[in-house]
Amino acid sequence: DIQMTQSPSSVSASVGDRVTITCRASQGISSWLAWYQQKPGKAPKLLIYAASSLQSGVPSRFSGSGSGTDFTLTISSLQPDDFATYYCQQGNSFPFTFGQGTKLEIK
Amino acid sequence: QVQVVESGGGVVQPGRSLRLSCAASGFTFSSYAMHWVRQAPGKGLEWVSAISYDGSNEYYVDSVKGRFTISRDNSKSTLFLQMNSLRAEDTAVYYCVRENTRRFDPWGQGTLVTVSS
Numbered sequence: 732d733i734q735m736t737q738s739p740s741s742v743s744a745s746v747g748d749r750v751t752i753t754c755r756a757s758q759g760i761s762s763w764l765a766w767y768q769q770k771p772g773k774a775p776k777l778l779i780y781a782a783s784s785l786q787s788g789v790p791s792r793f794s795g796s797g798s799g800t801d802f803t804l805t806i807s808s809l810q811p812d813d814f815a816t817y818y819c820q821q822g823n824s825f826p827f828t829f830g831q832g833t834k835l836e837i838k
Numbered sequence: 839q840v841q842v843v844e845s846g847g848g849v850v851q852p853g854r855s856l857r858l859s860c861a862a863s864g865f866t867f868s869s870y871a872m873h874w875v876r877q878a879p880g881k882g883l884e885w886v887s888a889i890s891y892d893g894s895n896e897y898y899v900d901s902v903k904g905r906f907t908i909s910r911d912n913s914k915s916t917l918f919l920q921m922n923s924l925r926a927e928d929t930a931v932y933y934c935v936r937e938n939t940r941r942f943d944p945w946g947q948g949t950l951v952t953v954s955s
Contacts, residue, residue: 822940
């Protein structure tokens with residue numbers, strides 16, 4: 732199985748900050764990487780797919796990059812609505828696996 | 839509006855069975871693979887199972903193999919998860935998700951399964 736490791740597990744930041752979350756796959760997954768945002772008590776929401784494609788309706792301050800084993804999610808200027816938990820997910824092979832999550836908190 | 843709505847969760851004793859359903863609407867259900875993803879209380883997301891668009895292929899995480907069965911009724915745009923021999927560690931919110939080229943969208947609101955005596 733492909734293991735997905737996110738870092739950091741949690742991060743504190745302020746409104747307006749630039750934040751980067753990293754996701755590393757235990758083996759190459761090409762660009763089959765998606766990012767999700769989840770708020771407490773809610774279902775996850777797709778932000779980025781194919782490593783760098785922005786899902787329709789998602790603000791352009793979110794961006795993704797990477798291929799192979801190393802990927803990043805960047806929020807260019809944090810807004811109050813962005814404080815949530817973020818997960819990466821690989822779709823290269825079954826079982827599709829998620830990272831453990833990164834909790835983005837207000838400083 | 840593309841959406842999926844789960845149902846069937848509840849409280850069940852260890853060793854018993856439960857069947858989850860997921861009603862899809864707003865898209866051609868028979869054209870998409872469908873998945874179940876779960877989230878234990880306070881924990882991260884765990885992929886559970888998938889079924890191909892026509893039901894010919896099924897996939898499971900090791901921890902549920904032999905106990906859970908995924909199926910679909912394309913005539914009714916409905917996805918199912920039959921869960922047998924339930925364990926305490928199966929306690930979670932179960933999400934139904936559509937796969938669109940290796941990504942999951944949309945997600946349902948989830949249905950809570952609690953396994954407890």
